[in-house]
Amino acid sequence: MSANLGSNSGQEVELNITPIIDCFTVLITFLLASASFLSIGFFEVYTPGTTASAETVEPDVEVILRVSADQMVEMKLKGKRSGVTHYSVNDPAALEKLEGEIEKIKGEKLTVNQILMTADNDVPYQNLSKVMDSLQKSAVPVVMGDF
């Protein structure tokens, strides 16, 4: 890197960028050390009795999910559609089916105000998160807890 200061003088001035490089190195090291490369998102869940969950209009279908300790999730439908189905928590295809079932109900123009989700006491949070993950696409508020 050089700059010519006037054609008459013929003197070449070199810009010393070594201190700039030093500053950059320190800054980059600091930023790399403090940077987090994990992208964190969230699953939106409501607690019982909140405005999002306590809809005044009676829903056509009530959806109740129960995650059990044997790695299964039970979906109970009440109202205009009824029945009980079981899905494996560890099978992504089964969870897609669960999500598809809710989409199907919505597609039939039946109202679903909320999905009530409960679990057995010894179910690890990881299994709950798998079910929550599959429900996020349906855009139906998930209410967690049977208290």
Add this chain to the structure above:
Amino acid sequence: MQKVRRLFQKKKKHETGEMSLQITSMADIFTILLVFLLKGLASDAIQIAPANATTLPAGLHSQPIPETALQIEITKLDLLVEKEKIIALADLHKGMKNDELVPSLTERLMKERERQKLIAQANDSVKIDNKVIVLADQNVPYSTIKPILKTLAAQGYSEVKFAAIKE
């Protein structure tokens, strides 16, 4: 004439074994890296960093993090609110009554609510927040999460955002 002199000088440098390091390209790389890292740092509205022992679950359809919210962390051993230890998980059920509320968490949430009310009184643009971010270890059982959720609900925190690592 100048060209001839420069060539001669270069030849002379080469002969003496003197080398000049070309650091202009390195400065360019560093500038790009710096801009990239600074942008990444600035894009995060809130800093979410789980404790070392906490393993968050993975999520495909997880949504972006909200602007601000109270952070509650359930590690393998402790319950933390804004990085401050509230209670050890081993003692979580000890102080509980029939209502299944966690007294120490209730106390901390009430303090937080008071703080939010004070801020809201002083600043009209600030509203009392009912959102809370929960960073829970993936192996924590539901029996631990349930009383915490119940306590949150009792204190008016209705929107619970469970953190997950985006896949």
